[in-house]
Amino acid sequence: MSSTFGSLSTALTGLNAARQGSAVTGQNVANAGTEGYTRQRIQTSAIGATAQTGLFAGGPTAGQGVSIDAISRLGDSFLDTRVRATASDAGYAAARAEALLKLEDIMQEPGENGLSAKLQDVWAAWQNVANDAGEAAPASVLLEEAGALAAQLSHGYAQIEAQWSAGRTQLDSLAEELNAAAAQVAELNGEIRSALNAGSPANELMDKRNLLTASIASLAGGEVRDAGDGTLEILIGGNAIVSADSFRPVQLTGGYRMQDAAAAPVQLEWAHRPGSPIALAGGTIAGALSVLAPAATNGAGGEVAEAAASYNAFAGQLATAVNSVHRTGQTPAGTTGHDFFAFRPQLPPALGLTIVPADISGIAAGAPGSGGRDGSVADAISQIGVAAGSPDGVWASFVTKLAVTARTDIQRSELAAAANASAVNMQLSSASVDLDEESVNLLTYQHAYQANARVMTAIDEMLNVLINQTGLVGR
Incomplete structure (x- = not known):
């Protein structure tokens, strides 16, 4: 002293x-x-x-x-990094699980309103026509059941198209949210750097920035790097979306209809470098993009487009299987070579499937020259469902594949959400x-x-x- x-x-x-x-x-x-x-x-x-x-x-x-x-x-930077990593995984898994759950809701399998049940009703109606050949009542029931199957198929396909379009629109909102968060982080970087250079505390600004970086990770994954001057650099797809007090906006490109996805797939790009997709490592946007990808010939495309392709394949195989047998039969007027199913032009098969006969006069239930009470052709059609490579098998294979994929993604979503909750709790126990x-x-x-x-x-x-x-x- x-x-x-x-x-x-x-x-x-x-x-x-x-x-x-x-x-x-x-x-x-x-x-x-x-x-x-x-x-x-x-x-x-x-x-x-x-x-x-x-x-x-x-x-x-x-x-x-x-x-x-x-x-x-x-704060603990290690725990912050863990929260961002788990948020990225949770966002990706949740987006996929939500889309697959919606697809399962559309199919309604197993259940009385699913295509499997409708298809069994059609085969049963064909059997009734075979048992009562030449009678108008069984023929009317058959036409009604076939129409219900076609309507269910068309309705399901339309719902899948609507889900794809809704997902595409939602992606635009997610991209805007990502740009807004990145812009705020860049602005906060500048404010924090200025405050630190002036010798003032910037803790509250850092708290706000930390929330935004977690939000960006949940949307698009990425990596956060400390620049050493109080600012953070955020990278997605290996390139910086935020660097110091500047950010590079991103944009969604691609069509807004599912049928346009093959020619113009939906992808996230840098606004200053169009045509170069960003390879996201995780996040909600990556999960949504994966389910909206176009269908592939090997069945490994986006789940929504693959579901639509399966609907079309089922409609095509059903029409081919039934028509090939129906053409061999004769109508009550004695004519042959008639189709039972047809397709409206310029529409996807699942959306354009129609029933050709309007009444019993167009149904070829019996073999040529066997008389009006013969139902052998109708009986043969009723057995298509149990034959090898039947439409029933094609549909069951798709339903099983989707159910397995949905269950896997739902479990992954639950695990990712639990991991993220654990990371957040650890962060709170340290920083709260x-x-x-x-x-x-x-x-x-x-x-x-x-x-x-x-x-x-x-x-x-x-x-x-x-x-x-x-x-x-x-x-």
Whole structure:
């Protein structure tokens, strides 16, 4: 302590440190419920004594108080990275699981409203026609059941088209959300860098940026790198979408109808470099793009387009199988070579399947020359469902494949969501505010404040005696 008055300065530094600690603690308590807030602490260090020189220098000397070095943000970068990684996986898996669940809802398999049940009703109606050949009632039931099957097929295909278009529109919204988050991160990078350069704390800005980086990871995966100057660089597909205080926007390209996907597949591109798709490693956008990919000849395309292709394949095989037998039979008028199913031109097979006969006169139930009561051809058609390579088998194979894929993706989504929840909980346990701990800290700072104030009071009283009562002896 360099002088009597210097002790006041020493106590003042302690007073200021205690007041600042109380303020930070109060801020922590006030933001205990704020999303993304990371608790803070003041960092202090002792101010050493002034150097002494001269002949009589030496011996222990008192320090000059306490210095407030910084207000630290008690976050864990490792846990932040883990949250982003698990958010990327969870976003990807959730997007796929949601799309596959919608496809299962459209098919309604197994169930009385599924195509399998409708198909069995059609085969049963053909058998009834075979048993009562030449009768109008069984023929009417057959036409009704066949029409219901065609309507169910058309309705299912239309729902798949609607799901694809809705998913495509949603992708535009996700791309806009990604651009908005990236722009905010770039802006915050600039503000944080300026604040740090000016010696001001930027902890609240970092909290907000941390939430945005997690949002970007959930949307498009990517990697976050610390630039060392307070800014973050965010990369997706190996290229920076955010670098310092600038960002590169992305855009969705491709058609808005499922039938246009083969010629113009939906993909995410850099706005400044069109035609170059971004290879996303995860996130909701990547998951949505994977299910909206065009169908492939090997069946490994996007699940929505593959479902539509399976509907078309089923419609085509059903018409081919039934028509090939129906052409060999004769109608009540004795004519042959007639189709039972046909397709409307310029429409997908599943959407354009129609029934050719309008009544019993167009149904070829018997073999040529066998008379009007023969139902052998109708009986042969009724057995198509149990033959090798039947439409029933084709449909069952597709339903099984989709069910297995959906179950796998749903389980993956559940596991990814659990992993993300665990990572978030670990992050919160490290960074969130503990009210009990803050209460203890607040008491500590209050007592420190009172102690320093008492030191100042004692020094004041001592100086008062020295200044105002010295030399008053005997009075």
